[in-house]
Amino acid sequence: MTQAIGVGVGLIVVLLASLYFDIRIFVALVAIVIGAGMWELARAVTLRGIRIPLIPLWVGGAGMMVSAWVAGPSALLMAFALTCGAVLVWRVVDGGGLEAVRDASTTMFVAAYLPFLASFAVLIARRDDGPWAVLAFVAIVVASDTGGYIAGVLFGKHPMSPSISPKKSWEGFAGSQTLAIIVGIAFALFALDLPFWVGALMGLCGVLAGTIGDLGESLIKRDLGLKDMGTVLPGHGGIMDRLDSLLATVPVVYLVLELLS
Known part of the structure; x- marks a missing residue:
C-alpha cells in the first residue's frame, strides 16, 4: 500500500x-x-x-x-x-x-x-481552458477510484460482476458516483466557469464510462490469464492497469465539455 x-x-x-x-x-x-x-x-x-x-x-x-x-x-x-x-x-x-x-x-x-x-486527452488539452479541463478529467477519475474503494471496503456486499471483477460492488459504484459528481461540480463552478449540472454530468458519465473500462480490461486480462498487465508501477501493476478507466473516461468528458460548455 x-x-x-x-x-x-x-x-x-x-x-x-x-x-x-x-x-x-x-x-x-x-x-x-x-x-x-x-x-x-x-x-x-x-x-x-x-x-x-x-x-x-x-x-x-x-x-x-x-x-x-x-x-x-x-x-x-x-x-x-x-x-x-x-x-x-x-x-x-x-x-x-x-x-x-x-x-x-x-x-x-x-x-x-x-x-x-x-488523443481525446490531447483534444481537451488544446482547449482555451486546457490545463484546468485536463485536471478536472483526472480528478474525476481519481475521485471515482477513491470513492469506490472507500465505499466498497466499508459497505460492499453486492458484487457488480463476480465472474469478471469479484471485488467490484454496487456499493462501491455508488461511492464512485457520489465523490466523482462532487468533484465534477467543484471544478465546473470554481475552475471551468460552467453550470453545476455540467460538472455533475461529467462525474456521472465519467464513472459509467470508467467502470466499463475497468470491466473491459478485466475481461482482457482474464482471457490472457493475467493478474496484472505488468510490474512497471509498484503497487499498481502495469501501465495498462492505470490507464483502463482513464482511457474510457476521457472521450466522455471531452464530449460533455464540447457539447455543453
Whole structure:
C-alpha cells in the first residue's frame, strides 16, 4: 500500500508540473505513456500467439496525437483510418494468411483502445481552458477510484460482476458516483466557469464510462490469464492497469465539455 501511494503521489506531481509549466509537456507525456502501454499490451497478447507490428502502431499512434493537437477531431479520425490501413498492409506484406488477418485486427483494436482514446486527452488539452479541463478529467477519475474503494471496503456486499471483477460492488459504484459528481461540480463552478449540472454530468458519465473500462480490461486480462498487465508501477501493476478507466473516461468528458460548455 505504501508503494502504491508513493507511486500515485509521484504521478500526480508529474501531471501537475506538466500542466503548470507548459501544456505541451503534458501532451508529450501522454504520447510516451501510450507508447509504453502499446508495448505492454503487445507483449501480453503474445500469450495467445498474436504478433502486433509495433512500428506502424507507434508511428500511427504518434500521428493521431499530433493530428489531434494541431488540427482537431477530424484530423484525428483521418490519422486513425490511415493507421489501420498501414497496419493491415504492414502485416500482410510481412506474411499473409489467416494469422495476418488476426494480428492486423488485434493491432487495430489496440490502435483504437490506446492512442485513439488517449488523443481525446490531447483534444481537451488544446482547449482555451486546457490545463484546468485536463485536471478536472483526472480528478474525476481519481475521485471515482477513491470513492469506490472507500465505499466498497466499508459497505460492499453486492458484487457488480463476480465472474469478471469479484471485488467490484454496487456499493462501491455508488461511492464512485457520489465523490466523482462532487468533484465534477467543484471544478465546473470554481475552475471551468460552467453550470453545476455540467460538472455533475461529467462525474456521472465519467464513472459509467470508467467502470466499463475497468470491466473491459478485466475481461482482457482474464482471457490472457493475467493478474496484472505488468510490474512497471509498484503497487499498481502495469501501465495498462492505470490507464483502463482513464482511457474510457476521457472521450466522455471531452464530449460533455464540447457539447455543453
